[in-house]
Amino acid sequence: MYIKTLTVTAVNSYVKKIIDNDLILNNLKIKGEVSNFKRHSSGHLYFTLKDESSKISCVMFRDYAKFLDVEMVDGLRVEIKGKIKVYQKDGSYQLYCEEVKKQGLGDLYAAFLELKENLEKEGLFKLEHKKPLPIYPKKVGIITSSTGAAIRDIINVAKRRNAYIDMIIYPSLVQGDEASKDVIKGIKYFEKNNDVEVVIIARGGGSIEELWAFNDEELAREIYNAKIPIITGVGHEVDYTIADFVSDLRAPTPSAAAEIVFPNYYEIEKNIHINYIKLKQSIDSTLSEKKNQINLLKKIIELNSPMNYIVNEYKNISDLNDRLNSGIKRKVLDEKNRLGYMIDLLNAHNPLKVLNKGYTLIKDENGNLIKNSKDLKDEDLVEILFRDGKINAKIYND
Structure with missing residues (x-):
């Protein structure tokens, strides 16, 4: 044929x-x-x-x-x-x-929803239980297939973003009946060898059957109880598994998980440089401002220095001294003038002054001044005061 x-x-x-x-x-x-x-x-x-x-x-x-x-x-x-x-x-x-x-x-999806509801009621998905991821990790653990596209994507992203971070890869099954147990072994390995700061669990996209290992209850509880932060990058953006809900952070893809975990070295370097410039400018600005403040305070201190105060007070003392001397002189002159006036007044009223005019003063034997003739009696002893002396006499009435 x-x-x-x-x-x-x-x-x-x-x-x-x-x-x-x-x-x-x-x-x-x-x-x-x-x-x-x-x-x-x-x-x-x-x-x-x-x-x-x-x-x-x-x-x-x-x-x-x-x-x-x-x-x-x-x-x-x-x-x-x-x-x-x-x-x-x-x-x-x-x-x-x-x-x-x-x-x-379908049966699988119904089982997925039932497990999700039960674990959610237990609180395994609550935000307060989520551990924060390190901002600048030094060593990252990765649980995934050693031959799949996920590990290649993660390595490519890590090399592009930050080649200085160490990666420890734990080869694991990511599909089939034994896959969930293998992933659990990977978590236990990193928990025991506690030198990684964050763990990525990753797998490429697939159907619900292909991703079913990540809907395992035992795996969910292992992720929840882990002390090391765990980020999942399982499937594509639309794929959700129980592991995603219970992990500390869910990334839409393995590459996205790597983008989150591996900080961009060049951006860090750029930010450090920018912050260095900002810090230097801030320090220079602060120093300049403080220098101006110091100069201003220096001027204020100079204006208000004790020496200036003392000099000014010396002048005040001198002014006060002049005023005091002037006041004393004026007071002495006033008192001198008043004293002269009083002397003149006393002289004007001094009874002894009339003796110079030829008058005499008569005092009785007790020294009392005799003002009227009727104050004298016959044979009273008296003292007669003249301008140039005094004599004693006795009164005789005719």
Whole structure:
């Protein structure tokens, strides 16, 4: 039998025609569980429909998606009407969805929500239990697959941002039944060898089944009880696991976790330089301001110095002395004038002065001045005072 050799394009085109002409594949209703759901910025929806044994890629274009009345989330059980089509360029086929009917949550997603609710009630997700991440770590622990894209992304980010920080990698399974136990061993390792300051748990994106190891209750409690801060970077930005809720910080991707943990060395260096300049300017400004204040205080002190005060007080004392001497002289002169006046007044009224005019004064034997003749009796002894002396006499009445 002769077999014709075909090109890859010819084979894909042939398969496409067979599927396009199949009545069943062009009018399908399929039930299953939504997984790895993504909403593109264009409005198109991309997800996987799976059951216990198999899965199929699905797309719902914007024109159909805008009439969708079902909130599409991972773990949702649905019934979908659509067509199987082949994408000829890469030979893949997928279900092109036209209608979606909700049937309920899948078992895995229901288990995820139940565990999340229970742990949340216990308080494992509360912010007050979150440990702060170090700002400038010297050594970082990383728990992830040694061959996955996550570790390559983290290393690339770390080298770009800060090659001076040591990284200790703990190789771990990140998918499958033993993955959660392996991650727990990694946490215990870093807890025992307590020389790292923060731990990154990382894994690339995937479906809910592929990320299921990070929804393990034992792993959640190990993260919660860890003394070292733990940041998770599991899956893509839209993926959330129990480990994300209980960790000290959740990053949307492994690369984002590295961006958070590894400070940018060059930005630090730049900030140090900027702060050095600001500090120097501040010190110079402060010194200049203080110098001006000192000069001002110096002038104030000079103006109010004790020596200036003493000099001024000497002048005040001299002025007071002059005023005092002037006052004394004036007082002495006044008193001298008053004394002269009193002397003149006394002289004017001095009874002895009349003796110079030829008059005499007569006193009785007791020294009393005789003013009237009737005060004298016969044979009274008297003293007669003249200008130049005195004599004693006796009174005789004729």
